[in-house]
Amino acid sequence: MLKKVVIDPGHGGRDPGALSADRKVKEKDITLSVSLKLGDLIKRSYPDIEVIFTRKTDVFIELDKRTEIANKNKADLFISIHVNAATARAATGSETFVMGADKSSSNFEVTMLENSVIMMEGEDYATRYEGFDPNNPESYIIFTLLQNAHLEQSLEMASLVQKHFNNGPIKVSRGIKQGPLLVLWKTSMPSVLIELGFISNPLDFKILNNHANHDKFASLIFNAFKEYKQIYDKDYSNGESTALKKVIPQSESKSTQDTSLKKVRKESETHYRIQIMAVNKILRSNSPDLKGRDANYIKMGNLYKYTIGEYPTIDMAKKELGSIRKDFPQAFIILVKDGTIVPLN
Ligand SMILES: [Zn+2]
Structure with a gap:
């Protein structure tokens, strides 16, 4: 039975994440708002499910700390919520990542961006992440030894999220991606990283910056969660x-x-x-x-x-x-x- 879910609002504190063109709107605020709403929806519908947040306020949390919170609590599902950015302003749409070694494609821009947060974590990041340097492509070799025992369930959740996003405020779906994301790397449960849309795209930005849409994003992720829980509970009871x-x-x-x-x-x-x-x-x-x-x-x-x-x-x-x-x-x-x-x- 799915009993515990960890919701991880991306970035926070001194790490604002991606910024709007005028630098006034920050990824960290959007991710926190959507995450808290998602947690509320889960708690309201499933009082027996424990919802744990990696952060509930505007504070900085290291990537490995986020993983640790999920692992220590023996969570059944880890949902990390982010907002995308790209140098190409035309880039638009949502996408959901699962952990994977693939660094061959355009996914790499996103994974490098999300992983580079560790450079804000202080001098010791190299030792804590096994010598990993987010900006050195050769560093990503450590992920090729990966054994992702939860890949299928992560893919299941990712596909449900993208399915429900088709009815969402940002309709373009970039699909499910695999990437070497540090925050997912060592999670010991199914885990996904959702990129709601592009803050760097004028249309996506308008949607992301409208608080009413945060409720919509939260309820779409909640719908995916509900479906995932049904499948998950069936798998483990039957x-x-x-x-x-x-x-x-x-x-x-x-x-x-x-x-x-x-x-x-x-x-x-x-x-x-x-x-x-x-x-x-x-x-x-x-x-x-x-x-x-x-x-x-x-x-x-x-x-x-x-x-x-x-x-x-x-x-x-x-x-x-x-x-x-x-x-x-x-x-x-x-x-x-x-x-x-x-x-x-
Ligand atoms: Zn992010």
Whole structure:
């Protein structure tokens, strides 16, 4: 059950975040306003859910401190709220980030901007973030070793946020992005970073600067949260929906409907598997995406998590991981009990 959510209003205190063209409107004020409204909506509808804010006032909080607040409280979901800025004034729209190593695209401008906050955190930032320098692209190599066990759920939440934003005051959706964002890096729960819109764009700015729209943004994120909670709670209470299933071979699928999928068996013992990917559709065993591997899947929410192997010990899984990562660089080890994924530790 989703019991605890951490809401993280971006920036604060001596870090104003992105600024409007006249420098009078600050990202930190918009993020705080939307965050507090979101928290109110959650508390009002779900009195049993604990809502924790990384800040409730205009104060400076280090990025790693924000993560720590979420981890220490064992939150089930982390929502960081930001406002975008770009040198190109035409850039417009909302986007939601999940943690990822991808620094190849235009996402990098945003991630560098959001990460550069640590330079305001004082001299010791390099040691606290393992030598990370936000402005040196080579620094981002540390993220390639990432194992994001919560990626699918983070993607689920991100896609719900973007879905609801389609009905929002800023209609342009730039979609879901993956980026090496420090504030998401070490969170031990599903986490997203929402960029509401561009303060640097005249139209977005007009919307962002109107307080009535803060209520709208908050209620759209709340709608996404509500839906996410339904999926999340179902996944964790209903073993059936997450049972391990075999990928259907092409020949069999011709004579069998998708609805009559056969479960190979309900795994009764705890074992390790290697997850190679998660997608929102059932793949055939000859799908090029599986690269000729013999895979099973576990359905969680809207996602099918594809896995390889069955290992009684984590060491045996680790032995195989290297060769599997040649085909699937994002592969990681999961623990399966009674056909469902359980936390590794
Ligand atoms: Zn920001």
